[in-house]
Amino acid sequence: MNQSLARTGTKAEAQSVDALIRVDDLRKVFKLEAGLFASAGRWVWAVNGVSFAILRGETYGLVGESGSGKTTIARCIVQLAPHTSGTIRYSPGPDERGAGAPALWEIDQHNPQLLRRLRADVKYVFQDPSSSLDPRMSVLNILCAGAKYNGQRSTAAALKARAVELMQAVGLREADLQRRPSEFSGGQRQRISLARALFSGPRALICDEVVSALDVSIQGQILNLLADLKRQFNLSILFIAHDLTVVSYMADRIGVLYGGSMMEEAPAADLARTPLHPYSQLLYSAIPRIGGRLPDRGAAAGNPFNPTRAPTGCPFVGRCPLEKDICTHEKPPLKEVSPGHRVACHFVT
Amino acid sequence: MAELKAVAAGAPGFAGAPVAAGAPGSAGASRETALEARGLTVDFPSGDGAIQAVRGVDFALRRGECLGIVGESGSGKSVSALAALGLLGRDAAVKGSILLNGQDVRSLAPSQLRAMRGTVVSMIFQEPSRSFDPIYSIGKTFEETLRVKDPGMSPAECRARAALLLSEVHVPRAEDRLKGFPHQFSGGMLQRIMIALALANDPQLLIADEPTTALDVTIQAEIVALLKELQTRRRLSLIFISHNLSLVGLIADRILVMYAGLVVETGPAQEVLARPRSPYTRALLNALPAWGNHYSREKLITIQGSVPDPTRPEPGCPFAPRCPLAADECRAAIPPLVRDQDGRQVPADAVGVIDQTAYRCVFPGVKK
Numbered sequence: 001m002n003q004s005l006a007r008t009g010t011k012a013e014a015q016s017v018d019a020l021i022r023v024d025d026l027r028k029v030f031k032l033e034a035g036l037f038a039s040a041g042r043w044v045w046a047v048n049g050v051s052f053a054i055l056r057g058e059t060y061g062l063v064g065e066s067g068s069g070k071t072t073i074a075r076c077i078v079q080l081a082p083h084t085s086g087t088i089r090y091s092p093g094p095d096e097r098g099a100g101a102p103a104l105w106e107i108d109q110h111n112p113q114l115l116r117r118l119r120a121d122v123k124y125v126f127q128d129p130s131s132s133l134d135p136r137m138s139v140l141n142i143l144c145a146g147a148k149y150n151g152q153r154s155t156a157a158a159l160k161a162r163a164v165e166l167m168q169a170v171g172l173r174e175a176d177l178q179r180r181p182s183e184f185s186g187g188q189r190q191r192i193s194l195a196r197a198l199f200s201g202p203r204a205l206i207c208d209e210v211v212s213a214l215d216v217s218i219q220g221q222i223l224n225l226l227a228d229l230k231r232q233f234n235l236s237i238l239f240i241a242h243d244l245t246v247v248s249y250m251a252d253r254i255g256v257l258y259g260g261s262m263m264e265e266a267p268a269a270d271l272a273r274t275p276l277h278p279y280s281q282l283l284y285s286a287i288p289r290i291g292g293r294l295p296d297r298g299a300a301a302g303n304p305f306n307p308t309r310a311p312t313g314c315p316f317v318g319r320c321p322l323e324k325d326i327c328t329h330e331k332p333p334l335k336e337v338s339p340g341h342r343v344a345c346h347f348v349t
Numbered sequence: 350m351a352e353l354k355a356v357a358a359g360a361p362g363f364a365g366a367p368v369a370a371g372a373p374g375s376a377g378a379s380r381e382t383a384l385e386a387r388g389l390t391v392d393f394p395s396g397d398g399a400i401q402a403v404r405g406v407d408f409a410l411r412r413g414e415c416l417g418i419v420g421e422s423g424s425g426k427s428v429s430a431l432a433a434l435g436l437l438g439r440d441a442a443v444k445g446s447i448l449l450n451g452q453d454v455r456s457l458a459p460s461q462l463r464a465m466r467g468t469v470v471s472m473i474f475q476e477p478s479r480s481f482d483p484i485y486s487i488g489k490t491f492e493e494t495l496r497v498k499d500p501g502m503s504p505a506e507c508r509a510r511a512a513l514l515l516s517e518v519h520v521p522r523a524e525d526r527l528k529g530f531p532h533q534f535s536g537g538m539l540q541r542i543m544i545a546l547a548l549a550n551d552p553q554l555l556i557a558d559e560p561t562t563a564l565d566v567t568i569q570a571e572i573v574a575l576l577k578e579l580q581t582r583r584r585l586s587l588i589f590i591s592h593n594l595s596l597v598g599l600i601a602d603r604i605l606v607m608y609a610g611l612v613v614e615t616g617p618a619q620e621v622l623a624r625p626r627s628p629y630t631r632a633l634l635n636a637l638p639a640w641g642n643h644y645s646r647e648k649l650i651t652i653q654g655s656v657p658d659p660t661r662p663e664p665g666c667p668f669a670p671r672c673p674l675a676a677d678e679c680r681a682a683i684p685p686l687v688r689d690q691d692g693r694q695v696p697a698d699a700v701g702v703i704d705q706t707a708y709r710c711v712f713p714g715v716k717k
Contacts, residue, residue, distance in 0.1 A: 059644075065565040066536075185655045186422075215421040216592050217671075220636040220651035227644040242565060249638035252645075272641050286570040288596040290622050290634070294574045304535065 019053035026086035046072045048260040059237040061251025069260035082109040123197035127209035129189035133181040140177040166195040187218035204236040259305030259315025266341040383586035385409040388445035402428040404610035415587040417601025425610040435462045471547035475559040477539035481531035488527035498550040514545040537568035554586040609667035616706030626708040
């Protein structure tokens with residue numbers, strides 16, 4: 001199934017034990033709704049066979065341009081969008097809430113008990129806090145809303161106490177609980193989103209572009225906060241962003257996505273030092289740097305991946321400087337080139 | 350190609366408004382200054398008292414140069430640019446003067462202003478997909494724009510001119526693309542088309558307001574490279590507005606750093622980036638992770654707090670509440686814009702800060 005993990009032998013076994021969430025050969029195809037009659041037979045191939053694992057306690061970064069499938073993968077994990085094929089496995093590990101639960105759950109949209117558990121354990125934090133917080137609710141109600149559905153009865157006082165605790169954890173005050181989202185700045189709203197996500201005591205956060213809507217001076221605050229929360233609450237994080245610099249700062253391991261496929265996966269330090277895939281190199285070269293130069297024109301030119309055509313071969317065909325015939329009809333497997341560093345390219349070894 | 354040549358030769362200002370005729374202080378300066386703002390203030394009325402969006406800004410842009418305006422949201426960078434085009438709503442209280450080719454924009458009649466937009470000064474916006482009318486084809490949009498200047502242009506002429514413009518911004522298969530509608534293009538492609546539209550009537554000054562913020566990083570690099578190329582080829586004066594200091598560093602000749610409606614630092618781009626004097630500029634440079642940093646090893650040096658409330662500005666330096674160096678004198682009064690001379694601070698020239706390295710801080714360059 002999972003070539004990359006199978007290839008590493010004993011390491012794969014170790015990973016399967018350590019992995020909180022394991023995604024194998026994930027595929028997601030959307031039907032293109034272009035009108036009542038026009039939609040027949042038109043599809044968007046959003047995710048085309050992606051495998052990776054989020055280890056317990058690690059921050060896994062997904063980076064790629066818009067349309068690379070990073071958000072779709074995240075939405076599949078929490079089943080906001082049911083996946084088309086492949087498996088997503090969740091292993092909560094032993095603890096008081098895990099009693100009686102299987103060690104490894106296969107995530108499936110038709111298992112409501114599992115979904116409830118999953119959605120309490122894996123929380124999604126969205127990009128734009130101003131559109132993901134209900135403007136009519138007080139912060140207290142926003143934080144406690146999820147608790148109504150977790151099946152446990154808690155007293156109002158207990159909920160309030162939990163809310164106060166979390167407000168302090170994210171750097172806000174108890175008095176802020178009575179205010180509404182519009183009274184806060186963008187950075188403060190993102191803090192509220194984080195407090196809401198932490199309310200159920202999750203094991204993992206999915207942070208989908210959580211800083212890209214924020215001002216530069218605020219982004220750093222939120223990144224620092226996220227690192228603190230991770231330590232304090234012992235979290236695993238799926239950190240999604242288009243900014244390679246931010247991802248390489250925040251993540252322990254990074255997966256580079258393009259056209260719904262994993263192009264490269266490596267420990268953050270390795271990827272920062274030696275991005276090997278031509279696409280990773282393109283992303284790297286596009287980062288504006290002080291004292292840097294403008295890229296040569298045409299560096300990123302060419303035909304971007306078209307998700308409405310059934311994928312054959314490497315998705316980076318059309319933009320790749322190394323492209324040869326083989327690339328158009330044979331999709332390169334994700335091969336390990338050094339420990340933990342995998343690249344999907346016919347010409348990178 | 351004839352059109353392109355006309356631009357290169359330096360197309361005159363808009364018809365009926367002789368450049369620099371008798372405008373105060375414009376003699377000499379106007380020849381090389383494309384845009385100049387003096388003591389610009391903009392207030393917006395609001396329930397809680399006026400929002401002071403711009404609080405006395407001076408800047409000047411030399412012809413053919415690129416001025417980068419950097420600041421966070423609410424710093425007044427976009428409002429300053431909109432004021433330069435007379436695009437602010439009627440309820441905005443604008444004071445000070447904005448000289449475009451030596452002519453005060455604020456003294457112009459609405460019809461004169463309209464005649465100037467697109468032909469003398471043009472603007473491109475942040476989100477290209479929201480700036481196009483979805484029911485107009487690209488060709489139709491070009492037609493409308495081109496006929497502003499030349500109402501008698503035939504459809505065939507419009508198409509030919511539009512195709513030429515599209516190829517200038519490197520849109521492939523330009524002729525075919527004119528039949529397309531905005532939703533059929535990617536964000537990067539739409540931004541190219543918007544740039545072509547902005548240049549359709551050969552303006553001398555282009556204002557790009559966060560033109561790449563909504564785009565992917567690879568596309569961002571392409572768009573910035575394109576703007577630089579066009580600036581050189583067309584001898585455009587360019588104002589590039591962004592919150593990303595390193596991005597601005599790639600394209601701008603000079604930089605204006607704004608905070609809470611005030612200029613906090615200005616100077617040649619490389620100078621400002623290499624030796625930032627204002628603690629705010631330094632903080633902006635440090636706020637984002639450097640390449641190779643990792644959360645497990647070092648925390649980011651962040652700017653505490655958030656931008657001040659624009660309806661109730663504090664009396665002192667607007668950055669003082671967040672500044673690691675702030676002392677009592679910073680909170681007492683807004684520090685004046687100064688420059689260094691022989692190791693001392695002297696007041697910056699009020700007007701024509703062009704070529705000047707000036708900053709607003711009592712403790713410049715002090716490392717905490």
